[in-house]
Amino acid sequence: MAPHDLVVAAQAARKNAYAPYSKFLVGAALRTENGVIIAGCNVENAAYPEGVCAEGGAISAMVLAGERKISEIVVVGSGDVACTPCGGCRQKIREFTGPDGNIFVINEAGKTLLTLTREELIPHSFGPENLS
Ligand SMILES: O=c1ccn([C@H]2C[C@H](O)[C@@H](CO)O2)c(=O)[nH]1
Numbered sequence: 461m462a463p464h465d466l467v468v469a470a471q472a473a474r475k476n477a478y479a480p481y482s483k484f485l486v487g488a489a490l491r492t493e494n495g496v497i498i499a500g501c502n503v504e505n506a507a508y509p510e511g512v513c514a515e516g517g518a519i520s521a522m523v524l525a526g527e528r529k530i531s532e533i534v535v536v537g538s539g540d541v542a543c544t545p546c547g548g549c550r551q552k553i554r555e556f557t558g559p560d561g562n563i564f565v566i567n568e569a570g571k572t573l574l575t576l577t578r579e580e581l582i583p584h585s586f587g588p589e590n591l592s
């Protein structure tokens with residue numbers, strides 16, 4: 461089950477999402493290896509491709525905060541839809557998550573819909589280790 465504090469943080473972040481075009485509000489909240497909680501929301505743009513996802517926003521804020529490792533992340537979309545991270549966000553999550561990290565997808569009400577390992581989220585992924 462998704463951890464309650466991250467559920468609350470993701471739901472709160474979702475409320476601040478700027479999604480006037482899709483009307484699909486998304487929130488994400490992650491815990492770093494040092495126990496720091498950081499959230500993000502999607503931010504759309506009239507120039508549609510310039511919109512950014514909630515997960516990417518949270519990861520940017522995490523790096524800004526000096527944190528580098530995600531131990532778990534919760535994503536919440538709108539209604540009962542399982543807002544599974546898009547392909548780009550899977551790669552971004554992968555960069556900062558160890559093989560033991562957990563990814564939770566919840567519905568708007570807070571119910572856990574999916575619990576995924578990194579390998580399930582992005583199988584056979586390309587990561588920093590591939591470059592060393
Ligand atoms: O995992 C996801 C999937 C979609 N979105 C956003 C992008 C866009 O603003 C809206 C509809 O795709 O939801 C996210 O933030 N995260």
Ligand SMILES: [Zn+2]
Binds near residue numbers: 548549
């Ligand atoms: Zn995305």
